[in-house]
Amino acid sequence: MAQQQRGSFSSRLGFIAAAAGSAVGLGNIWKFPYETGLNGGAAFLVIYLFCVFIICMPILVAEITVGRHARQNPHGSYKKIGGGNWGVIGTIGIIVGIMILSFYNVVAGWAFGYFLQTSFGDLLSKGDFASYFGKYTANVTDNLIFSLAFMVATGLIVAGGVQKGIERWTKILMPVLLVIVLGLIVYGLTLPNAREGVSFYLVPDFSEVEAGTFFSALSQAFFSLSLGMGAIITYGSYFNKEDNIVSSAALVTTTDSLIAFLSGLLVFPLVFFQAQEPTEGPGLVFVALPGIFEQMGPMIGPLIGGTFFLLLCFAALTSTISLLEVPVAYVTDEFNVKRKPAVIGIASLIFLLGLPSMLAHGAVDWFTNFATYGGETHNFMTVLITIFSDIGLPFGGFMISIFVAYKWGMKRFADEIEHGHPHFRGRIEEKFVTVMLSFISPLVVGTILIITVLQSFFGIQVF
Numbered sequence: 001m002a003q004q005q006r007g008s009f010s011s012r013l014g015f016i017a018a019a020a021g022s023a024v025g026l027g028n029i030w031k032f033p034y035e036t037g038l039n040g041g042a043a044f045l046v047i048y049l050f051c052v053f054i055i056c057m058p059i060l061v062a063e064i065t066v067g068r069h070a071r072q073n074p075h076g077s078y079k080k081i082g083g084g085n086w087g088v089i090g091t092i093g094i095i096v097g098i099m100i101l102s103f104y105n106v107v108a109g110w111a112f113g114y115f116l117q118t119s120f121g122d123l124l125s126k127g128d129f130a131s132y133f134g135k136y137t138a139n140v141t142d143n144l145i146f147s148l149a150f151m152v153a154t155g156l157i158v159a160g161g162v163q164k165g166i167e168r169w170t171k172i173l174m175p176v177l178l179v180i181v182l183g184l185i186v187y188g189l190t191l192p193n194a195r196e197g198v199s200f201y202l203v204p205d206f207s208e209v210e211a212g213t214f215f216s217a218l219s220q221a222f223f224s225l226s227l228g229m230g231a232i233i234t235y236g237s238y239f240n241k242e243d244n245i246v247s248s249a250a251l252v253t254t255t256d257s258l259i260a261f262l263s264g265l266l267v268f269p270l271v272f273f274q275a276q277e278p279t280e281g282p283g284l285v286f287v288a289l290p291g292i293f294e295q296m297g298p299m300i301g302p303l304i305g306g307t308f309f310l311l312l313c314f315a316a317l318t319s320t321i322s323l324l325e326v327p328v329a330y331v332t333d334e335f336n337v338k339r340k341p342a343v344i345g346i347a348s349l350i351f352l353l354g355l356p357s358m359l360a361h362g363a364v365d366w367f368t369n370f371a372t373y374g375g376e377t378h379n380f381m382t383v384l385i386t387i388f389s390d391i392g393l394p395f396g397g398f399m400i401s402i403f404v405a406y407k408w409g410m411k412r413f414a415d416e417i418e419h420g421h422p423h424f425r426g427r428i429e430e431k432f433v434t435v436m437l438s439f440i441s442p443l444v445v446g447t448i449l450i451i452t453v454l455q456s457f458f459g460i461q462v463f
């Protein structure tokens, strides 16, 4: 069968914008602050940054390199380089991505609904934002409409292809987001009790740290960098041969951590100002931020608040694009299906897979109290987050490290990086990436995964 023409990014900046767009999303602005809040604040931040820069950045380099070398979707990349059954690892990643997008799209729908309710509705006059959030997420009609709208928007952009769709949009949206977050931080820091929030976030108390803290930080790092499921392999497959993989990976990692760090700096002063609990969980951003927009008065509040939630939607959009692109690339590469029908079929399927997550916040009791493990009852969406994001992504990171170090081989890996980075060999970054991928990353990720699975699901206390 004749292969269809594969897309590519127009420039290194195009790749960086798209990869950073994939990385920066709800993971930074919604998930990172609530995970930090649940895991004790600053100590979590320190462990998180360690995971991002030491454990995950080499894995980011590995994913880009594998993708660029093979010029294939994750399944095709593993198969082409590794032969045998290695393609299965790529396929697992694709399934993980499909399941992540199913719930991610629901949260994106909440953000979209909050944008509309803040700008044009009466959300800011509700006062009790915690109970508003509870009612809002239990409301089936809104959720259905807004997450459908979100999936349609994602599908339209992905159908547009690599340059005209993915690259153009991310380049515009990312800088605007940064500016609005910075503006809100400055405002938030001037409020009473902001200091308490800042010290919760920046002064570490390591006595709070438990084995679970490492797991949460590690899986959050994978989620935030879009690693472990092949999104970056796929984007890497559109990356030009003459561009520098290592510096691009460093830039993407730095941008992503900067936005996560700034989100914390935005959220925690507001949480303490409003005397809320930092341990609120997934509702944290949706509860903390409306309070501040309300403070800004009936004219400015809806304007700034609406802009914020709109940009949150855009950040989510550049991530959903990358999540959808993975199965689309798989189907177009492997089965020679055209891009548009592939997008329509896969986006519809994922939307349907998202329905249980949508109904898991009070609408349907069975999905709301879906499973009990680790001494707590979890809703359907949390179960998906645990299996596919918290466990699935680090598993993918573990596998790609082993794959590169022991199957492909560090020599061929370095040969690929040398295109666009001719002096990679012998440099400190080569040694760092080699040691990390060959030993430290698989060891650390593997150990944390095993301990967590034993503890959470089998109740076996390792420490």
Ligand code: PFF
Pocket (backbone or CB within 6 Å): 022, 023, 024, 025, 026, 027, 028, 097, 100, 223, 224, 225, 226, 227, 229, 230, 231, 232, 319, 320, 322, 323
């Ligand atoms: N990195 C995205 C975020 O932080 O919101 C989420 C994500 C996108 C995870 C793409 C995984 C992925 F492949």
